[in-house]
Amino acid sequence: MINVAVLGYGTVGSGVVEVLESNKELIAKRVGDEVNVKYILDLRDFPGDPYESKVVHDVNLIMEDPEVSIVCETMGGAGAAYKFSKEALSRSKSVCTSNKELVSLHGPELLNIAKDNNCSYLFEASVGGGIPIIRPIVEALTAERLDAVMGILNGTTNFILTKMDKEGADFDTTLKEAQRLGYAEANPEADIEGHDARRKIAILSSLMTGKHVKDEKVYTEGITRITAADFKFAHSFNATIKLLGMAKRAGKNEAEAMVSPFVIGNEHPLATVNDVFNAVFVTGNMLGDAMFYGKGAGKLPTASAVCSDVIECAKNLGKNLSCDWSDEEVKLLDVSDVERSFMVRFDAAAVNEIKNAFGDNISDVTLDNEMAVLTAPMKESDFNAKCEALKDAVHNRIRVL
Amino acid sequence: MINVAVLGYGTVGSGVVEVLESNKELIAKRVGDEVNVKYILDLRDFPGDPYESKVVHDVNLIMEDPEVSIVCETMGGAGAAYKFSKEALSRSKSVCTSNKELVSLHGPELLNIAKDNNCSYLFEASVGGGIPIIRPIVEALTAERLDAVMGILNGTTNFILTKMDKEGADFDTTLKEAQRLGYAEANPEADIEGHDARRKIAILSSLMTGKHVKDEKVYTEGITRITAADFKFAHSFNATIKLLGMAKRAGKNEAEAMVSPFVIGNEHPLATVNDVFNAVFVTGNMLGDAMFYGKGAGKLPTASAVCSDVIECAKNLGKNLSCDWSDEEVKLLDVSDVERSFMVRFDAAAVNEIKNAFGDNISDVTLDNEMAVLTAPMKESDFNAKCEALKDAVHNRIRVL
Secondary structure: OEEEEEEOOOHHHHHHHHHHHHOHHHHHHHHOOOEEEEEEEOOOOOOOOOOHHHEEOOHHHHHOOOOEEEEEEOOOOOOHHHHHHHHHHHOOOEEEEOOHHHHHHHHHHHHHHHHHOOOOEEOHHHOOOOOOOHHHHHHHOOOOOEEEEEEEOOHHHHHHHHHHHHHOOOHHHHHHHHHHOOOOOOOOHHHHOOHHHHHHHHHHHHHHHOOEOOHHHOEEOOOOOOOHHHHHHHHHOOEEEEEEEEEEEOOOOEEEEEEEEEEEEOOOHHHHOOOOEEEEEEEEOOOEEEEEEEEOOOHHHHHHHHHHHHHHHHHOOOOOOOOOOOOOEOEEOOHHHOEEEEEEEEEHHHHHHHHHHHOOOEOOOOEOOEEEEEOOOEEHHHHHHHHHHHHHHEEEEEEEO | OEEEEEEOOOHHHHHHHHHHHHOHHHHHHHHOOOEEEEEEEOOOOOOOOOOHHHEEOOHHHHHOOOOEEEEEEOOOOOOHHHHHHHHHHHOOOEEEEOOHHHHHHHHHHHHHHHHHOOOOEEOHHHOOOOOOOHHHHHHHOOOOOEEEEEEEOOHHHHHHHHHHHHHOOOHHHHHHHHHHOOOOOOOOHHHHOOHHHHHHHHHHHHHHHOOEOOHHHOEEOOOOOOOHHHHHHHHHOOEEEEEEEEEEEOOOOEEEEEEEEEEEEOOOHHHHOOOOEEEEEEEEOOOEEEEEEEEOOOHHHHHHHHHHHHHHHHHOOOOOOOOOOOOOEOEEOOHHHOEEEEEEEEEHHHHHHHHHHHOOOEOOOOEOOEEEEEOOOEEHHHHHHHHHHHHHHEEEEEEEO
């Protein structure tokens, strides 16, 4: 019997217990041994819960029990979760987590502690909920040099953008509806300002480069400035708007990494990823493009990903499952040095100045005295200078994929 | 140094050598040891080829060399490839293959020989070319009970159907163009009649059930009966037509498995998988839906998948990487017992009889004196009886997803 402790009995933690119990038989078959939840750590009691008797409040009970070989860290945050993860790993207990904040901040350190103690630190659930992404990148695409990774990494913002796209609604109304439906939190900042997606792209771009892309250094722009009019003009160019996390290899020790809304052609596979679904698009030097799609959040999908890590650890007790992510920091290119196109929504009266500045790929519609142009590719700093010169004529600009 | 032999120096085999050489440094880093191609087995000589000196004609050189620990079987077919795979495995050499025919026919037997000899039989490249599908199913979704697997598994037919969809062309013209462009073979039967997709769905449904779904028992219908008119009516229902391989769990030891064209709503993620791209859609009992998308064929993508298996074997020498696929045969449901909807293209003069038989979800267009109806769900045998009674009024029928 292999004993597991679950740290944090919230949404994901209780989901982990549910998946391990619901699929107990098939998991035992796949591991070749029974996987048993021995402890659930939480500050609260859970009277009446079927697993009430497993709930403990003292983490030392778990750390000092040599029978516990795997710990699921489903607490979140980078405080106690960080301390407990370090301690578990240093005692050769493997840790499986859904905690993207902790992974993006301290991934290399925790991976190293795991290596030194012949156990593993696995984090499939930290990106893309239940979609297998981390393991395909680390294992299945292991013969590849990954050159780019990008994706729709946040379900809340994708739900909002999809509704704006399909219904022509504005941002504020749609956000309120998302909150009413429980898809957005009362304080939606982490989602709509792009912080959640930023942590995930930091993890993915670290795995792409094998080095550390620091979360806080990733340029990040949320979706609060996107309007119903932007969608109408995007449609006129056969495109839509998505919040993307993206990273590209650029030279030996450099990369591009950002979170931003992008205008994206309807033919691109990411354009059809709607509602709360997530997708990650990877480009390998041999494979070309591949995409992974599914529910990026939710109790059971996320818990299932944690449990797939538990099974992997259970099959490899006493062994370190390694992953190429050193603490050497990757130099990120300045966003303003990167060349790309933009969709600019502007005052229709300024159409001639706009054509002079950005060319004549102008929308075939005029709406409320506004038009839009798709610019030729140019350095973002040059683009910004041109916008500056055009002053109030420019109403909004969105990067184009 | 870990030595590899490549059996068959055709498209995939030469790709394997190219991937192992191009990405040599990163592969060595990931494995922790150099991976070296020691032999290439082929009947031909390759004068001037950079790896000419590695080419051998006698398989015994490879089998009897204790330094060779991994064999890539990229020969195809179920004759010599079967014999060589068995011999390599029984000598504790792991085998990595792209050979879907051999895997679908003899997977359980070869997996067993590998198990008995502490080596592995891996076949990531046998389905979906470079798209990681097998490993996500076997490993990343390992906490899941998979309930359904379906996908666009053949690039040639998807290229043809996409062109028919976008350009309104008929089947024969499009097939000829695909042949001219090299996307279809001179003898296109294996693709257009669905045999290639059938082998792949047999493998996927075996992995879904953990038992053996026999290739030759999977009901298979190709795309030769699909016309430009079918696409026009599918469009009028906001849908398109795709050739799908699909399998569903049905009771403890039963499953549904088939290859057939399906009418599929434009909102379904598989509807936007176009041209030579493939995608596999899986449904897990905890995860819900997830999809894997990418290039389903091609020299380097397929070779990259073989090489990811080589790396996995290299990291686990002396160990069996197991996979839950026994030789117990799965009972497949008779297609005519399954309930589903159909799109029926019919003689517009018979619209009243059609409504009586199939309801009034009729296309809002009439083209060349034809209309179409989407039927309510019904058992396929009942549907067939109704069509029989309607005689010549029914011009074509396509299953609806």
